[in-house]
Amino acid sequence: MSASTPDTMILANLIADRKEQFPQRDVLTFVTVNPDGGFEEETRTYEALWDNGQKVAAALDTEQLQSGDAFAVITLNHPEFVDVMVGSSIAGTIFVPIDPRTKGKKLAFMLRHAGCRGAVVGEYALDQLLEIAEQCPALEWIWVLGDSATPVPSTLRSKIFSTVLSEKSAGMAIRVTDPESPMQMLYTSGTTGDPKAILSPYSRFGTVASLGEALGLNTQDRPYSGLSLTHANAQLITLGTVLFMGLEGVFSRKFTKSRLWDICRHYQCTMFNLLGGMTTAIYSEPNKPDDADNPVRYVLSAGMPAALWEKFENRYDLEVFEFYGAAEGGLTINAPDSAPVGSIGRPPPTSEGRIVDENDEPCPDGEPGEIIFRNADGTCPVVSYFNNPQASAKKTENGWLRMGDIGYRDEDGCYYFLYRKGGGIRRNGDFINPAFVEKELAEHPDIDDVFVYGVPSSNGVPGEKDVVAAIVPADMQNFSAVEVFSACRQHLESSFVPSYLHVVPEIPKTASEKPQERFLLEAFDVNADNVFTQ
Numbered sequence: 001m002s003a004s005t006p007d008t009m010i011l012a013n014l015i016a017d018r019k020e021q022f023p024q025r026d027v028l029t030f031v032t033v034n035p036d037g038g039f040e041e042e043t044r045t046y047e048a049l050w051d052n053g054q055k056v057a058a059a060l061d062t063e064q065l066q067s068g069d070a071f072a073v074i075t076l077n078h079p080e081f082v083d084v085m086v087g088s089s090i091a092g093t094i095f096v097p098i099d100p101r102t103k104g105k106k107l108a109f110m111l112r113h114a115g116c117r118g119a120v121v122g123e124y125a126l127d128q129l130l131e132i133a134e135q136c137p138a139l140e141w142i143w144v145l146g147d148s149a150t151p152v153p154s155t156l157r158s159k160i161f162s163t164v165l166s167e168k169s170a171g172m173a174i175r176v177t178d179p180e181s182p183m184q185m186l187y188t189s190g191t192t193g194d195p196k197a198i199l200s201p202y203s204r205f206g207t208v209a210s211l212g213e214a215l216g217l218n219t220q221d222r223p224y225s226g227l228s229l230t231h232a233n234a235q236l237i238t239l240g241t242v243l244f245m246g247l248e249g250v251f252s253r254k255f256t257k258s259r260l261w262d263i264c265r266h267y268q269c270t271m272f273n274l275l276g277g278m279t280t281a282i283y284s285e286p287n288k289p290d291d292a293d294n295p296v297r298y299v300l301s302a303g304m305p306a307a308l309w310e311k312f313e314n315r316y317d318l319e320v321f322e323f324y325g326a327a328e329g330g331l332t333i334n335a336p337d338s339a340p341v342g343s344i345g346r347p348p349p350t351s352e353g354r355i356v357d358e359n360d361e362p363c364p365d366g367e368p369g370e371i372i373f374r375n376a377d378g379t380c381p382v383v384s385y386f387n388n389p390q391a392s393a394k395k396t397e398n399g400w401l402r403m404g405d406i407g408y409r410d411e412d413g414c415y416y417f418l419y420r421k422g423g424g425i426r427r428n429g430d431f432i433n434p435a436f437v438e439k440e441l442a443e444h445p446d447i448d449d450v451f452v453y454g455v456p457s458s459n460g461v462p463g464e465k466d467v468v469a470a471i472v473p474a475d476m477q478n479f480s481a482v483e484v485f486s487a488c489r490q491h492l493e494s495s496f497v498p499s500y501l502h503v504v505p506e507i508p509k510t511a512s513e514k515p516q517e518r519f520l521l522e523a524f525d526v527n528a529d530n531v532f533t534q
Helices: 009-021 046-062 080-089 105-115 123-137 162-168 202-209 232-245 260-267 278-283 307-317 391-396 434-442 482-493 517-523
Strands: 026-033 040-043 070-074 094-098 116-120 140-143 157-160 182-187 198-203 221-225 248-250 271-275 298-302 319-326 329-334 351-357 369-375 401-409 415-420 425-427 430-432 447-456 465-473 500-504 531-533
Touching: 009 080, 009 202, 009 232, 026 232, 026 260, 040 046, 040 080, 040 425, 046 162, 046 500, 070 105, 080 094, 080 162, 080 182, 080 391, 094 105, 094 271, 094 447, 105 123, 105 198, 105 434, 116 123, 123 140, 157 271, 202 232, 221 232, 221 260, 221 425, 221 434, 232 248, 232 260, 232 271, 248 260, 271 278, 278 307, 307 319, 329 369, 329 401, 351 401, 351 531, 391 447, 401 430, 415 425, 425 447, 430 434, 434 447, 434 465, 434 482, 447 517, 482 500
Parallel strands: 026 248, 070 094, 070 116, 094 182, 116 140, 140 157, 221 248, 221 271, 271 298, 298 319, 465 500
Antiparallel strands: 026 040, 182 198, 319 329, 351 369, 369 401, 401 415, 425 430, 447 465, 500 531
């Protein structure tokens, strides 16, 4: 690439380039399912993305953000989410996508840790942001997406986001010149402590965006995703490949299993993404005569249960394309008929995989160990956790990217995922940090002691677990499971709310006061009188 050719690994350059090629193509359609069941849609052309991005960049300048400064994006899937991504790329700032269900201590930690100077927030998440705003001293401004009448404290500058897009922009030169510059901070799930922020460069977005053909897409496809754009899967794999390949992608405001096929039929979508327990949720819907009457030719799945794999294909008349990876890197691909059912496939030619034991020695075929990767040339993928050099070094120890997952490889070189290493609980494709659940429950006045653990998930997804909170009530006679579940729903995002409350007289512990999970697992019985579900 010559010095005069803009590097399309940088998002703003990609949009500027595609704007010249396909200015009026409706590259993105965002769908909202209304209460009456009808669809309401908003679209974006490349030209609109560029123009709106310029207005966002100018507004970021008005807020006095400098290159490298961070701000949060706390919204569902709206076209404005992508407008903000483009504007941040033009201005050279760093955006921090945060699931709008996040609240309380976790939200405060993320904003403080990333040093967010502002936040673009959906009106539905404004109250939970304002509840912890005082705990975030760097926070200076809020742009609200929607028409919320909730008053914002005078200590914070605020505006309705629509006013940002109503302003005229003189046009700003793209300030990002190096694809290794940080584009965003993608938070991990925090399985063993506070979540870590991956300082993700433009090159990471661009590299994944260029994988469309390797992931089964062609120029005639119309992808769909109901996954959140705050998640690497929807943002990099679906949005990125759509923008890079010039496809016409469809996103719903949020995932809807009951209207999934209606959306795909209405917009003639030919593929969509699935994570973990979403598969079971979709398959559990009642059988319909037109299940197989849909335009979808394949699903891009991460965590398809082996027991459902072929049944899912047959019921909906499609193919399963399984893959495995993480926001930090690492990838295996099981294209249709390229590896056995249940396998996550093989690494692509650009990567080398290995299964290793606790001493970092390669495991024989069929023997479980940790899944690790490095580049095919022997170098290690770069991982940079913001303000956490120790975690960055541990993730790439001895020159290999450590996935933190246990799996095995068969004699044909096909990989299989088994479970998450350590204390994380994988639920519906996300990793749950038990500490966040324990913190909230421990502060409940009716609970004396608590320990959160996982049991094999009722959805049958390999490696997934249901969340169990073992609880010692302050007053066993007057304990109310209904009240505790209600408090959990109020203070925790939905994926963190326990599936079960396991009421026990005491938490079994070692001499050093470490809870002994194995005894709780032995005592757990979903049908017992001391186990409650929602």
